[in-house]
Amino acid sequence: xxxxxLLLAAIFFLVSCGVRMEPKIEMETSSKVLNVYIWTNYLPRxxxxxxxxxxxxxxxxxxxxxxxxxxxxxxxxxxxxxxxxPSDYMLKVLIPQGLxxxxxxxxxPHFKNLDPRFLDQKFDPGNGHSIPYLWGTTGIGxxxxxxxxxxxxxxxxxxxxxxxxxxxxxxxAFGAALKLMGRSINERDPGVLRQAAEMLxxxxxxxxxxxxxxxxxxxxxxxxxxxxxxxxxxxxxxANAPDRLxxxxxxxxxxxxxxxxxxxxxxxxxxSAYVFLDYLMEPEVAAKIVNGVHYAGANQAxxxxxxxxxxxxPSIYPSKEVLDRCELIEDLGKTTxxxxxxxxxxxxx
Amino acid sequence: MKGTRRLLAAHTALVYLxxxxxxxxLVVFSFNASRQTAFWSGFTLDWYRQLFANPLLFxxxxxxxxxxxxxxxxxxLLGTPAALALARHEFRGKRATQALLYLPVIIPEVVxxxxxxxxxxxxxxxxxxxxxxxAHVVFSVSYVAIVVRARLAGLDPALEEAARDLGAGPFxxxxxxxxxxxxxxxxxxxxxxxxxxxxxxxxxxFVAGVGATTLPLHIYSMLKVGVTPEVNAVSTLLLAGTIVxxxxxxxxxxxxxxxxxxx
Numbered sequence: 001x002x003x004x005x006l007l008l009a010a011i012f013f014l015v016s017c018g019v020r021m022e023p024k025i026e027m028e029t030s031s032k033v034l035n036v037y038i039w040t041n042y043l044p045r046x047x048x049x050x051x052x053x054x055x056x057x058x059x060x061x062x063x064x065x066x067x068x069x070x071x072x073x074x075x076x077x078x079x080x081x082x083x084x085x086p087s088d089y090m091l092k093v094l095i096p097q098g099l100x101x102x103x104x105x106x107x108x109p110h111f112k113n114l115d116p117r118f119l120d121q122k123f124d125p126g127n128g129h130s131i132p133y134l135w136g137t138t139g140i141g142x143x144x145x146x147x148x149x150x151x152x153x154x155x156x157x158x159x160x161x162x163x164x165x166x167x168x169x170x171x172x173a174f175g176a177a178l179k180l181m182g183r184s185i186n187e188r189d190p191g192v193l194r195q196a197a198e199m200l201x202x203x204x205x206x207x208x209x210x211x212x213x214x215x216x217x218x219x220x221x222x223x224x225x226x227x228x229x230x231x232x233x234x235x236x237x238x239a240n241a242p243d244r245l246x247x248x249x250x251x252x253x254x255x256x257x258x259x260x261x262x263x264x265x266x267x268x269x270x271x272s273a274y275v276f277l278d279y280l281m282e283p284e285v286a287a288k289i290v291n292g293v294h295y296a297g298a299n300q301a302x303x304x305x306x307x308x309x310x311x312x313x314p315s316i317y318p319s320k321e322v323l324d325r326c327e328l329i330e331d332l333g334k335t336t337x338x339x340x341x342x343x344x345x346x347x348x349x
Numbered sequence: 350m351k352g353t354r355r356l357l358a359a360h361t362a363l364v365y366l367x368x369x370x371x372x373x374x375l376v377v378f379s380f381n382a383s384r385q386t387a388f389w390s391g392f393t394l395d396w397y398r399q400l401f402a403n404p405l406l407f408x409x410x411x412x413x414x415x416x417x418x419x420x421x422x423x424x425x426l427l428g429t430p431a432a433l434a435l436a437r438h439e440f441r442g443k444r445a446t447q448a449l450l451y452l453p454v455i456i457p458e459v460v461x462x463x464x465x466x467x468x469x470x471x472x473x474x475x476x477x478x479x480x481x482x483x484a485h486v487v488f489s490v491s492y493v494a495i496v497v498r499a500r501l502a503g504l505d506p507a508l509e510e511a512a513r514d515l516g517a518g519p520f521x522x523x524x525x526x527x528x529x530x531x532x533x534x535x536x537x538x539x540x541x542x543x544x545x546x547x548x549x550x551x552x553x554x555f556v557a558g559v560g561a562t563t564l565p566l567h568i569y570s571m572l573k574v575g576v577t578p579e580v581n582a583v584s585t586l587l588l589a590g591t592i593v594x595x596x597x598x599x600x601x602x603x604x605x606x607x608x609x610x611x612x
Binding site (some may be wrong): 034060063072076080240 | 383470554560562567569571
């Protein structure tokens, strides 16, 4: 009898813990707070501190490591985030599900500072639900002993047999082959895709490894001389060994990715979220962010204020001509299945 | 005979090398002067210095300690009576109770995490540090019950009977005989649960809410820009803390559990 009483008491204790948490959160809503859910190394400390000083709004920053984490939290319906930073393709999932709020442009006067190149993209036409924040590219990190790289061709060149790393990602690998063929990364023609698959099959004996997580370190360690990869990680290793390593977006163009600011449907601190969104688009603030995180920003007015070293680094800000040939990965609907099948064929051989 | 022994020793050494070499390398590279994790280029404590200057990381450590502390407290409070009931009493549905109690240990973490977040959503409980504690308690209670029960099973019931014969009431018997005898098991289970909670990534990643980023979540999100020596340094500290707790737990469990093998 006693023991069941103890158990019951413990359960009550547990339940009361949960209940006690509720009013605490209500209280925070009435005072000024903002809960931000963002990628690691995406928001310099000083930018947050200045915002808190200026507005008195306390900012809680939680970090995540994948777009899927954002999806999971927003779908739960009980996460208290007021601002999230999903990538382009994830917005294609979040917007139709109504998980992010339509934005009131009247409350975002600094929106005019953004570079039109990154606005009105297919994942969110008219930017009704999102604001471009930081962006980057997929290209080739390479050891300078192979010479200067400016084309996807090197990844298919038998001369570098056993020294090549490809991203273990069907869309990125097909993207490289398709770009070399002069086609779009978002090609849907099954015939063209089969040709691309043939190219990748012929390339396979040359490839040392398919790897999407450790490509930058393998390049730095000298295990490979040519690494297909994302610019953020590659820029990091290049910056540490600029005499030995380099990064290039091939002249045929590569993949472009854009991470965007959005307000979740369930945001409770809407006013704070708008104030913060607009603050992030101020030229001085946007420049501080780029200088701090070393990713390219989508703010045009901030460009003159960005450190010349970053602004003129083609691995962070590729030239206009190259950027014009870069494409966002789009959802290909039914074609996705064909690409997955072809990719399995490539990998299985 | 001698040859066999030497072969066995070599085999053992290789197994241990296989188990511990990656961890040793991680620890060594946390003192590496180069930012790259691939080359050794001199000794430094810079990464540890950087860690201690990072407020986000400190908050993560604090969160982890709060979660692990609260989880341990609640799990012991819930698990010990359960172990007592299972070890000392016969009641209807005992087998079912037992099976259900062990279930959270067997269920894949991903399933438990997804189930919990769905449950919190349905219950309208906002994700926070409290939901992390509740989630950790769910799997921790089972561990406490298993460990404490094993300890109780090894105790002579005659000791409790003797206490009653000498006039102690049920509560006094519990307080002065059963509890002190079970204490090493309770303490060991507490340490075990504490380490499990402080290491947990999968379940926590599902149920963490605002301001509830724990150390494993933080480390994982740091990996987005590759394995830096800073990650190695945090991992080394986490490892050191975990080892200390495990050594204490093993010491406390030593005579009882290990000698008899897993129960």
